[in-house]
Amino acid sequence: MADERIVVGAETKYPLNGILTIPDGANELVPAVVLVHGSGPSNMDEKIGNVHPFKDLAEGLSEKGIAVLRYDKRTYVYGKEMRKNRSLSVKEETIEDAILAADLLRKDSRIDSDKIFIIGHSLGGMLAPRIDAEGGNFAGIIIMAGTPRRLEEILMDQNNDVLNSLNKFLKAIAKKQIAALSSKLENISDLSDEEAKSTPVLGKHVKAYYLKEMGDHPSADYLLALHKPIFIMQGEKDFHVSVEKDFAGYKKILGDKPTVTYKLYPNLNHAFMPSVYGDIRKAKKEYKVAQHIDQQVIHDISDWIHSL
Template identity: 75%
Template sequence: MADEKIVIGAETKYPLHGILTLPNENHRLFPAVVLVQGSGPSNMDEKIGNNYPFKDIAEGLSEKGIAVLRYDKRTFVYGKEMKNDTGLTVKEETMEDAILAADFLRKDARIDSSKIFILGHSLGGMLAPRIDAEGGNFAGFIILGGSPRKLEEIIMDQNHLVLNSLNKFLKMIAKKQIAKLSSRFQNIYNLSDEEAKSTVIFGKHSRAYYFKEMGEHPSTDYLKVLNKPILILQGDKDFQVSVEKDFNGYKNLLGDKPNVTFKRYANLNHLFMPAVYGDILKAKKEYNVAQHVDKQVISDISDWIFSI
């Protein structure tokens, strides 16, 4: 296994450092995977607490003969410059760089250009079908802990999950805050683009336009018409997306399609690591426990890629 330091988007305004992990053999062309992170600023290893899921996946897949490309997320490197961009969307935050990464791999003589896949985790998985449609042109998709729902629906569900875990006094305060957030989300599609750009949803920089633009390109629209191979994975102790609404939501949408494979894992959390607390209120504590992506998950991804 060899790690090569690379730069994605070297000719653009936002060059990003990355690593291409290559199998330790040279007698054939390698299938390859582009890794796309979840929401928020994230480095190339997708470091969350004391865990490095993308490093685990890159090393695990390359040991099995698959090249893997990972890179820092644009908001991780250029967050300060980008936070005041009221027109920021998932395109600038995530999609453009994933397409550049696919192009980068296609130019590498060691890679089988007909076998370049996208692996999206969480928000990255939600965006994978749109990334493909807008220029990624992948051979297939691996969606880890993703959702066919809109981002704001997932955020509201996470808030209600927290609400139900609070004591009476805190519940009263939180209820008002959640009701306010809910009404803001409900109104975003009534706003013009310009109004949405000037409307803050929460925090200082989270604008309605980000959610509006993404919501107007729902992943379901892309998934329904896709005939490319899709692998959808979820841990059943994931408290950030729901087995019932998200994993089963994919099944309801795509369950009868022969191109889609589903796999659910007992006792794994959102990082596809063993659940520690399994409680959204203890998310920080959970992710501070250093662990590794379950080996079975890596084997299943590898077997699926080689079956295509």
Template identity: 80%
Template sequence: MTDEMIVIGAQTKYPLNGILAFPEESNKLIPGVVLVHGSGPSNMDEKVGNIYPFKDLADGLSKKGIAVLRYDKRTFTYGKEMKKDSALSVKEETIEDAILAANFLREDSRIDPNQIFIIGHSLGGMLAPRVDAEGGNFAGIVIMAGSPRKLEEILIDQNNQVLHSLNKFLKVIASKQIAALSAKLENIYNLSDEEAKTTKVLGKHVRAYYLKEMGEHPSAKYLLALNKPLFILQGEKDFHVSVDNDFNGYQEILGDHPKVKYKLYPNLNHAFMPSVYGEIRKAKKEYNVAQHIDQQVIQDISDWIHSVSRSIITN
């Protein structure tokens, strides 16, 4: 395989460096994949601590005959100026660049333009059906550790997980902080867009508008409208999203849809690597342990993509 340095959105205000991992020369057109990051600024490898999930996916899938495109997230490269944008939403942060990346693959003469897939991880998984609907037009969608819920619901759940692990004294303080945050988040849909753009809800930079805009485009709406192959996978020891609310939540929405596959992996965490500490309070320590994505996960995604590709060619 070869790694080709590329630029996504070269003619736009926000060009992004990326890598196209390409298999050894093939005498036929091959499938292509766009990797879409989780939350927060992230480089093309989706580096957190000492793990590199997107590099693992790109290396693993390209060895199995699939071209994989990864790129720096817009907030990673242009974070300082984007923090000042009161109207920032997932559209500017993630969706626009994922669509540009899909089109980049379609223009590569070595790749079948009808076999472009998206793999979204975490927040990227939550957004993947919307990316598809707003111009991605993918052959199939892979959601890794995503959620059909609203982002603010997940944030409150994560805070409550931390709360339960604290001692009695700290619990009193933290519970008041979480109650105040919950009240803020519950009110965001009562705000006008202009009010939401001036209301900070998390830290110094996250405004209510970011959550409001995303919440007004619920995953369920896009999932129910989908009629294309979908692969939903999650690690059983994931402490960022939960099996009950998220993995099972997808099944409650989609049921036994014939084009949807689900898989839950024992003892794997949010990055699809072996669980180390298994609790959200130790997330930083968890990701400081150098590991790689479980090979079974890469094999399963590869098998699923090739299966969908064969059905496209046959039809």
């Protein structure tokens, strides 16, 4: 395989460095995927602690004849400037660049332009159907550890998981903080856009508008309108999203549509690597352990793409 340096959005205000990994000896057109990050600023490898899920996907899939495009997330490179933008939404943070990345692949003469897919991880998985609808126009969608629920619901669940694991004294303190956050999050959809742009919800920089704009574009609406192949994957030991609410949530929306494939992976965490602690309070420690994406996950994605 060959790693080629590319720039996503070279003509825009926010050019982003990336790598296109091309399979060896490709003498015919190859399928390709665009990798879309989870939440928070993230580099092209989606590095967290000592794991690099996007690097693993690029190397693993290119060995199986699939080109992979990964790039630095806009908030990773331009975070300081973007924090000043009160009307920042997932459109500027994620969606626009994923569409530009797909366009870049379509212009590459080595890529089969009818076989360009999106792999969205976590928040990227939540947004993948919307990215497709807003101009990605992919051949199919792979959602890794995504959710069809609103982001604020996930945040509250994560907070409550932490709360339930604390001792009595800490619980009393945390309960107040979580209650304050909860009341902020519950009323987001009632705010006008202008109010939302001036209401901080997570720290100083994340404004309510970020969550409101996302909530105004429910994942379910895009999923129900989709008639193309979708592959929904989740690790059973994922403590960021839940098997009962998220993986099952997709099944509830999409049912047994023949175009949808589901797979749950025993003992894998949010990064699709073997679970270490399986505890949200030890998330930092979990990702400090250097590991790689489980080979079965790579096989399954590759088989699914090649079968279409």
